[in-house]
Amino acid sequence: MIPGFRRALLPALFTTAALALAACGSSAAPAADPAGTPQAGGTLRFAVSSDQGCVDPQQVGSNDTIYSLRQIVDSLTDQDPKTGELKPWLATSWQSAPEAKSYTFTLRPGVTFSDGTPLDANAVKANFDRVPQIGARGTLPKGYLAGYAGTTVQSPTQFTVSFQQPNVQFLQGTSTHSLGILSLATVAKSDDDRCASVIGSGPFTIQNYVKNASLTLAKRKGYDWGSTLFAHPGEAYLDTLDFRVVPESGVRAGSLQAGEVDAIGNIGQQDEAPLTGAGDQLLARPNPGIAFGIAFNQSKPIVSDPAVRQALSLSINRQEIVKAVYTSQTKVATSILASTTPAWADQSSLVAFDLAKAKSTLDAAGWAPGPDGIRAKDVQRLTVPLGFANNAGSNKPTLELIQQQAKAAGIDVQVQELQIAQTPQIQASGDFSALWGNLTRADPDILRSSYSVAGSNYYRIPQSPLEPLLVAQAAEPDTAKRAQIVAQAQQVLLQQGFYVPVVELTTVLGVAPSVHGVTFDASSRIQLHDAWKSS
Structure with missing residues (x-):
């Protein structure tokens, strides 16, 4: 998760219920190994x-x-x-x-x-x-x-x-x-x-x-x-x-097939069949925590408008993205939390693809289509700069597809590549409008550490009904009661458009x-x- 964000998420790095x-x-x-006695x-x-x-x-x-x-x-x-x-x-x-x-x-x-x-x-x-x-x-x-x-x-x-x-x-x-x-x-x-x-x-x-x-x-x-x-x-x-650092997915896969390395991370969709065909193993496990998605700096123009954030979410066809970019083990996001996270609650209705509703939401907020299809309001063009770190082969093609899908709703998403080492400072400085990433953790408190106004609040979130829920779940020792509070927090986060989840990270x-x-x-x-x- 940096696939992901931190306290804010560390864009695209990070980036933790039933786990398998x-x-x-x-x-x-992973217990018994059929290979025999370890050497x-x-x-x-x-x-x-x-x-x-x-x-x-x-x-x-x-x-x-x-x-x-x-x-x-x-x-x-x-x-x-x-x-x-x-x-x-x-x-x-x-x-x-x-x-x-x-x-x-x-x-x-x-x-x-x-x-x-x-x-x-x-x-x-x-x-x-x-x-x-x-x-x-x-x-x-x-x-x-x-x-x-x-x-x-x-x-x-x-x-x-x-x-x-x-x-x-x-x-x-x-x-x-x-x-x-x-x-x-x-x-x-x-x-x-x-x-x-x-x-x-x-x-x-x-x-x-x-x-x-x-x-x-x-x-x-x-x-x-x-x-x-x-x-x-x-x-x-x-x-x-x-x-060894090998940025290109194809080169990593080729190196494994050639016996130059023994293991590789960040498997691309195109690598699955060649690797299994060559007899290599694919080990996979879904990551708990915050799903890959888009977080916004709400002190910035345009993305401070909830209609823009909600319309962007509605314009994203998550099924199409997973089918086009990700490995066969990958799931679409159904909430801000990945489904392997304790206290995850299915919020599929709040992360559904609905292009017509995306357009009507922007219409109602005064964002009118321009000559090139991109909307504007008070001479301000509906442009959303979206930063990402290219530390996973799926990040760039995912955002390019989101860019195409959002354009159909009249939103101009400008994809901007960041250096992975710079992302913590960028978050802390507030010099961003939106960031792509995820954050892995096997505890729902990841929501508080990322979105509480009492913390670093890198996303400049205002006081809202979310805050008392985040505080309450952190103090609730009863697992069932805590899960109910976390479910409410997930719902509020999505209703307010504080985060746009897209796909669950699966480590392959x-x-x-x-x-x-x-x-x-x-x-x-x-x-x-x-x-x-x-x-």
Whole structure:
């Protein structure tokens, strides 16, 4: 999600109920591998389409970058991708206060960072104390720690995290890469210095990083504190992970077929048949969180008009887009939340294609068709600049098709490509009208962290009936009651036209037949501790 946005969504990067692993489109569990006994050693060569330009897990949101950085940090908890249940990782146990304003954790003893320093309660406190100070790139972890009041250390293995108000989503946040624990030396660095080099406690360590080109990770010797969801204890099987930036989808697919790489991300629709025909595996899993779509800066002219936002949504034929651009596993958006997100509610009636209604909505708002079909009002042309980061092969063709569809309603969508590393600053500055992206998270609080006026409010959303709903769901510990509130919030978001969802992101990887044990976590990011290669 940067496929996606942040607190605002990080456009087109990002970019977490029933969750399942799909292989070649069918449901499958990653447990037993028919390939036989895992073999230790070797290098996994992985081609991705982009680099966010930062190796700090707490400052990235792009799936391409998270693939690698998930491997260098451990989290307090892990989330079962099948059930959504939280499982022990660095923390062996945890307790929540009745009002959900504080959480006490017990750490596994003996864990160390790759520089040899201990990962203890003081290290966790230093990480959490530092998160609120991170700049624009740190919107994800800052959202998980919303209302953070501090961490109290009781002993080297026990600490309590407190909040100013109830924060039921925090526990799920502790399972994410964004709250992965970094060394004290790393935490003390500036944001930019952390983007160049970090030290974690994960099963792999950074060996070499060349911005926009490659990232090489080496196996952490002596690693013995993996998640309880890992298939085997101890060190990772692979010696090295070699992530290479290959922007062109066709080149990535060709490299996999030629045996030059072992796995690729961002599979294009045109790649499916050739890859499966060559015997390669397609591993797929729908991403929870905010679906791919369009977010607006409501302080800007034109997009501040709700009629424009609603008409744009009505003009988009989502079925046509999925059929023309995306892989066979992809679904159209039926709400702002993807259907794999806890508390998702089907809002299909509010994201339906209706060109006639799009035109009548603009007519009623005073937007009259001009000589070239593009509408205008008070001599102002109905032009919507729409920014995106080209870190996924589907982004540009999707927006070009949206551009064509919107034109039929009289809306001039101007597609503008952005650099992925620049998007957090662009969001923070407010120098945009609309952004394309998604945001992955396996908790509905992603709505609050993106659209609450009490947060960063990168979209300049005014006070509305949405705000009390976002606040209420964050404080409601009862799952059923919380789901009802989240359903109302989704409805209000769409009725107000605050967001135009288009398509659900599905992570699809191409993997060579010699590669085994690649799994997805609950946020559809990959875990490579159990991955191995057969001879």
